[in-house]
Amino acid sequence: MNTNVFDQLHSEGFISGDSYEKIQLQRNKALVSVHWEIKTLLYLGILLFSAGLGTLVYKNIDSIGHQITLLFIALVCTGCCYYCFKNKLPFSTGKVVAPNSFFDYVLILACCTFLTFIAYLQFQYNLFGNRYGLAIFFPMLLLFFYAYYFDHAGVLSMAIVNLAAWVGITITPLQVLTSNDFNTSPVIFTGIALGIFLMIIAWATRKMSIKDHFEFTYANFGTHILLISLLAALFHFEILNIIWFLSLVISSYFLYRKAVLNSSFYFVLVIAFYVYIGTSYVVLNFLDRLSGFNEGSLYAAFFYFIISGIVLALFLIRCNKKLKETC
Amino acid sequence: MLAYNTVWLNNLFIQEQAAGAFHQTCLKKDELNGINRHFTAGFYTPNFFIRIGLFILTTVILLFSFGLFSLVFLGSIEHAVGGIAIFFGLLSYAALEYIVQSKNHFKSGVDDALTWISAISFAGGISYLFNAGALANCWIIFIICVYYSVRFADRAISIAGYIALLGIFFFAILPWGVAAKAVLPFVLMAVSFGCFFITKRMQGLTKNMLYQNCLQTLSVSALATVYLSANYYVVREAGNALFNFEIADEQPLPFGWIFWILTLIIPLVYIARGIQKKDRLLIRLGLLLVAVIVFTVRYYYAFAAVEMIMAVGGIILIAVSYALSRYLRTPKHGFTNFDINPLAENGKMQLESIILAQSLSIQATPESKGFGGGSFGGGGASGDF
Numbered sequence: 001m002n003t004n005v006f007d008q009l010h011s012e013g014f015i016s017g018d019s020y021e022k023i024q025l026q027r028n029k030a031l032v033s034v035h036w037e038i039k040t041l042l043y044l045g046i047l048l049f050s051a052g053l054g055t056l057v058y059k060n061i062d063s064i065g066h067q068i069t070l071l072f073i074a075l076v077c078t079g080c081c082y083y084c085f086k087n088k089l090p091f092s093t094g095k096v097v098a099p100n101s102f103f104d105y106v107l108i109l110a111c112c113t114f115l116t117f118i119a120y121l122q123f124q125y126n127l128f129g130n131r132y133g134l135a136i137f138f139p140m141l142l143l144f145f146y147a148y149y150f151d152h153a154g155v156l157s158m159a160i161v162n163l164a165a166w167v168g169i170t171i172t173p174l175q176v177l178t179s180n181d182f183n184t185s186p187v188i189f190t191g192i193a194l195g196i197f198l199m200i201i202a203w204a205t206r207k208m209s210i211k212d213h214f215e216f217t218y219a220n221f222g223t224h225i226l227l228i229s230l231l232a233a234l235f236h237f238e239i240l241n242i243i244w245f246l247s248l249v250i251s252s253y254f255l256y257r258k259a260v261l262n263s264s265f266y267f268v269l270v271i272a273f274y275v276y277i278g279t280s281y282v283v284l285n286f287l288d289r290l291s292g293f294n295e296g297s298l299y300a301a302f303f304y305f306i307i308s309g310i311v312l313a314l315f316l317i318r319c320n321k322k323l324k325e326t327c
Numbered sequence: 328m329l330a331y332n333t334v335w336l337n338n339l340f341i342q343e344q345a346a347g348a349f350h351q352t353c354l355k356k357d358e359l360n361g362i363n364r365h366f367t368a369g370f371y372t373p374n375f376f377i378r379i380g381l382f383i384l385t386t387v388i389l390l391f392s393f394g395l396f397s398l399v400f401l402g403s404i405e406h407a408v409g410g411i412a413i414f415f416g417l418l419s420y421a422a423l424e425y426i427v428q429s430k431n432h433f434k435s436g437v438d439d440a441l442t443w444i445s446a447i448s449f450a451g452g453i454s455y456l457f458n459a460g461a462l463a464n465c466w467i468i469f470i471i472c473v474y475y476s477v478r479f480a481d482r483a484i485s486i487a488g489y490i491a492l493l494g495i496f497f498f499a500i501l502p503w504g505v506a507a508k509a510v511l512p513f514v515l516m517a518v519s520f521g522c523f524f525i526t527k528r529m530q531g532l533t534k535n536m537l538y539q540n541c542l543q544t545l546s547v548s549a550l551a552t553v554y555l556s557a558n559y560y561v562v563r564e565a566g567n568a569l570f571n572f573e574i575a576d577e578q579p580l581p582f583g584w585i586f587w588i589l590t591l592i593i594p595l596v597y598i599a600r601g602i603q604k605k606d607r608l609l610i611r612l613g614l615l616l617v618a619v620i621v622f623t624v625r626y627y628y629a630f631a632a633v634e635m636i637m638a639v640g641g642i643i644l645i646a647v648s649y650a651l652s653r654y655l656r657t658p659k660h661g662f663t664n665f666d667i668n669p670l671a672e673n674g675k676m677q678l679e680s681i682i683l684a685q686s687l688s689i690q691a692t693p694e695s696k697g698f699g700g701g702s703f704g705g706g707g708a709s710g711d712f
Binding site: 004005006009014015016019022023032033034035037038039041042044045046047048049050051052053054055056059101102265266268269272273295298299302303305306309310312313316317319320323324 | 340341344345348352353354355358361362365373374375376377379380381383384385387388391392394395398437533605607610611614632633634635636637638639640641642643644645646647648649651652655662663
């Protein structure tokens with residue numbers, strides 16, 4: 001805190017003597033919070049530990065043996081689960097805060113080790129045979145259960161990623177574009193269906209008021225996967241192009257309405273850019289078909305980007321004003 | 328000197344201070360409201376996400392306008408491009424001044440993009456016109472960045488200017504040959520430390536209040552470069568690369584012990600100083616540099632396998648953070664584990680969950696569903712943006 005400011009505010013009569021003394025007191029105590037530093041260290045520690053341990057086991061599997069490794073992973077997992085069940089606060093459909101700052105991380109460790117355990121069993125002993133789906137399905141159920149039971153949005157994200165993996169799509173944020181083959185129609189249709197499904201869940205979450213704060217997590221994954229899949233469909237199916245573009249615009253419109261209702265700047269921005277990419281593709285495609293690649297179409301394309309950029313910028317400025325009023 | 332309305336900037340600062348005090352329950356609600364009503368700022372500052380969007384769009388508009396200029400001169404582009412860049416820089420600079428002074432944009436995304444694009448076009452255009460070498464380029468960037476920092480107080484620009492300043496010393500000394508190799512680390516260290524000292528001094532002056540952010544960023548960057556110019560790995564490998572001074576792999580650096588001592592000690596000094604001065608930035612920097620120590624030592628002395636270090640390091644980190652959070656449950660020595668200035672609780676939780684989904688989740692393996700491999704290839708024309 002800057003004392004000069006408060007000296008000035010006090011002498012100009014904006015702050016009562018009482019408050020001014022409090023501020024002076026607070027300043028002399030000068031507490032510095034290292035909350036986030038400690039949390040980051042803890043998170044890094046868990047990440048390093050689990051990654052290091054994983055590699056260690058992988059490299060020494062010959063001398064350690066599978067049973068012992070499995071037993072160890074199971075022990076860590078049960079230990080963490082035990083801790084969570086013992087320390088948790090009672091369940092409710094509203095928000096439940098964690099009993100302490102350590103709790104969240106123990107829960108995450110429990111989930112991670114459980115996933116490793118199942119993957120290990122499947123890989124080494126073929127537990128589920130060739131029904132690979134089951135090896136993803138069971139952990140997914142458990143993750144969803146934990147997410148709701150212990151009220152943890154992070155675990156919920158892991159569960160949703162698992163759900164997507166179960167239907168055959170990778171939706172970890174950085175791999176969503178690189179790991180999926182969006183040039184095949186099954187992936188595209190699955191993506192669209194999954195996106196719509198997640199949006200329905202998001203809507204139901206709010207409507208039925210079960211863990212309201214989970215809505216964002218569902219809507220976030222849902223919006224991205226739905227719009228990416230629609231874009232992919234637009235690029236992939238050349239013949240029915242216009243239909244896919246219309247469905248992109250229509251679903252974006254509904255998502256946009258919802259974003260405005262929730263006054264979420266983030267969703268407005270994301271949706272606007274997906275539509276922008278789709279529109280640009282359609283326009284460039286149109287120019288290409290009209291005259292092919294020549295100087296005229298190049299000029300037209302450049303003008304398109306300048307004008308559309310200005311239009312979209314004005315749109316965002318208007319949205320900003322509109323959302324600020326509703327906030 | 329600043330392009331932005333300084334009275335409003337001051338008022339913003341007062342508002343922030345008051346909001347902080349209110350959060351720590353030192354101020355009453357009506358006092359806060361009174362302050363906010365009296366010290367108003369009429370800036371156009373949209374929401375953070377809208378700012379990102381406006382930044383991207385302004386960049387798109389400017390790039391394509393630049394492309395349009397270039398298209399017109401397509402026949403003689405090699406001669407004209409320097410001139411076009413400078414002309415374009417002037418245009419965008421004019422737009423920047425207009426948008427800041429008449430439209431009161433402040434951190435709106437538009438002004439950020441215009442600042443960067445005009446600065447880059449000036450630097451690129453001048454450099455191209457004079458066919459400038461490395462040293463001259465550093466001077467050009469440094470001068471432009473100083474002007475922009477003073478005028479717009481942009482943190483990232485001031486860091487770029489600082490790096491250019493180091494570049495000036497670097498390229499000025501480089502031609503000295505063998506002597507340069509011996510002197511360079513110490514010169515860079517001295518310059519960095521000098522910059523740290525000066526920025527710290529300037530931070531203390533009230534007239535520099537509106538540059539607080541810039542100066543703070545600069546002082547932390549200066550401390551970081553003090554360390555980097557003394558780090559054993561940097562000195563040895565950069566020396567090898569720059570002077571073709573082949574030191575065999577096993578052979579240590581001459582007078583290497585000086586650098587080893589500095590490599591090991593500086594981060595600890597930062598942390599100790601940070602704790603003593605209650606400076607969170609310094610503590611964070613120190614912690615980050617401790618990781619650099621581990622990397623440096625491990626690079627030359629393979630005392631244990633990487634995974635072993637990760638596992639053990641992980642355990643140590645968990646233990647230390649657990650012990651610290653226990654120890655600081657009640658505030659001690661002016662430190663607390665209590666989150667004094669939380670962001671919106673919801674936002675933090677969501678951010679955390681996205682990081683988790685990225686770092687700890689499984690992916691759909693193509694084998695598991697019988698899909699063939701292959702990567703994202705359907706971008707088509709839109710792959711460019």
